[in-house]
Amino acid sequence: MSYESLKLFRDIAQSRSFSRAAAMNGVSQSAASQQVQELEKDLGTILLDRSTRPLAVTQAGHLYNDFCRDVLRRKEEFEVTLDRLKQEVEGTVRVAAIYSVGLSEMAQLEEEFSRRVPKAQLVVEYLRPEKVYSAVLADQADIGLVSYPEASRQITVIPWRMEEMMLAAAPDHPLARLKRVVPQSLNGADFIDFDEDLPIRRDIDRFLREQNVQVNHTVHFDNLEMVKEAVLHRKGVSILPARVMRDEVAQGRLVAAPLVASPLFRPLGIIHLKKKHFHPVALAFLDLLREPEFKAA
Numbered sequence: 001m002s003y004e005s006l007k008l009f010r011d012i013a014q015s016r017s018f019s020r021a022a023a024m025n026g027v028s029q030s031a032a033s034q035q036v037q038e039l040e041k042d043l044g045t046i047l048l049d050r051s052t053r054p055l056a057v058t059q060a061g062h063l064y065n066d067f068c069r070d071v072l073r074r075k076e077e078f079e080v081t082l083d084r085l086k087q088e089v090e091g092t093v094r095v096a097a098i099y100s101v102g103l104s105e106m107a108q109l110e111e112e113f114s115r116r117v118p119k120a121q122l123v124v125e126y127l128r129p130e131k132v133y134s135a136v137l138a139d140q141a142d143i144g145l146v147s148y149p150e151a152s153r154q155i156t157v158i159p160w161r162m163e164e165m166m167l168a169a170a171p172d173h174p175l176a177r178l179k180r181v182v183p184q185s186l187n188g189a190d191f192i193d194f195d196e197d198l199p200i201r202r203d204i205d206r207f208l209r210e211q212n213v214q215v216n217h218t219v220h221f222d223n224l225e226m227v228k229e230a231v232l233h234r235k236g237v238s239i240l241p242a243r244v245m246r247d248e249v250a251q252g253r254l255v256a257a258p259l260v261a262s263p264l265f266r267p268l269g270i271i272h273l274k275k276k277h278f279h280p281v282a283l284a285f286l287d288l289l290r291e292p293e294f295k296a297a
Contacts, residue, residue: 003075005035006068009047012036013065016054091281092121096132096141100224100244101268105294113288120281128222129198136271142282143289148199149269158270160289163241165204165264166256168227170234176255183211183259190236191215195222200266204239207264228254241266 004025011021012032022032040047047061057065097106110122127135129148135141137154149157167186169176175185186208194201201220208215218236221227224244231238232253239259248254270289272278278286288294 003072005039006071008032008035009039010065010068010072012048012055013057013061013068016057018055091119091279092123093143093282093285094141095122095124095143095145095285096127096135097124097145098129098132098147098223099126100147100241101126101145109288109294113285116288117281117284120284122285133271136273139273139276142272142276142278143286144271145268146271147266147268148203149267149271151271154274155271156274156276158272158286158290160268160270162265162267163243164258165239165266166242166245166258167237168231168240168245169237169255169257170231171252171255173234173237173255175237175257178257180260181257182261183208183213186213186215186237189215190218192227192230192236192238193217193220194224194227195220198222200224203264203266207239207262211262239264 008021008025008027011024012018015021015024018032018036019029022029025032027035036048043060043064045060046058047064049056049058106124110124113120113122125135125141129146132141132144132146133155136144145160149159151157167175167178167181175181175189178185193204196202216236219230221230224240227238228240228245228248230236231240232248240256242256242258245254245256249256270286
């Protein structure tokens with residue numbers, strides 16, 4: 001007993017015509033008649049009275065017709081519900097991010113993502129840049145967020161945003177009085193830096209070298225948050241992305257002054273495996289990252 005046969009009998013009983021029901025179901029009239037004959041044989045009862053025109057449905061036929069309509073109705077309800085479930089995005093998206101994609105920003109992303117895709121889960125791990133690449137390559141992360149992204153034979157880069165770099169100083173530092181900083185004013189300043197193997201360190205060194213600026217390197221760290229903390233504790237000045245200093249600047253704990261004549265920007269990118277097959281929840285998170293609110297510096 002198939003859904004097709006149930007539908008055929010329902011249509012015959014409703015139209016009281018073999019020919020019309022056969023046309024509705026894409027079969028010949030003789031095939032429709034034969035199916036009903038076989039059905040009556042299996043059930044051991046007559047379902048249609050063929051002696052009248054139009055066909056008359058017997059009491060057993062009405063009972064079987066009710067059964068057909070009930071099964072077909074439940075089948076349609078099942079298919080509609082199943083389609084709705086398929087359209088609902090659920091699952092987990094794994095993100096590996098450098099430390100300087102701040103907790104506050106990621107909290108905003110997670111909140112908005114949860115609002116839009118309530119059945120999805122966002123799992124974020126903060127790592128050093130090289131560890132982010134390793135996690136993506138090992139398929140331990142669906143998406144990586146890094147600065148100074150580098151494509152390779154296995155890694156695809158999606159440009160995310162360009163963050164302006166500014167002088168970072170404690171409010172009582174002499175350079176904090178400057179509204180705009182000429183790079184040469186950094187000559188001889190105690191400077192808090194990043195570890196030498198980090199791309200941001202190489203970019204800042206290049207910038208200072210091109211500006212003929214000599215600074216006094218005091219301490220260096222492997223992540224932006226530690227550099228920021230050292231500036232807050234008056235260990236020297238640094239050059240940091242303005243975006244990551246917003247809260248401290250708003251609280252009056254840091255001063256961020258733009259670099260004039262030759263501005264400096266830190267590129268951020270989204271990385272993933274070139275042959276990565278994204279499930280719907282990961283695609284939904286990618287779409288969120290690329291919206292203006294989170295993409296703009």
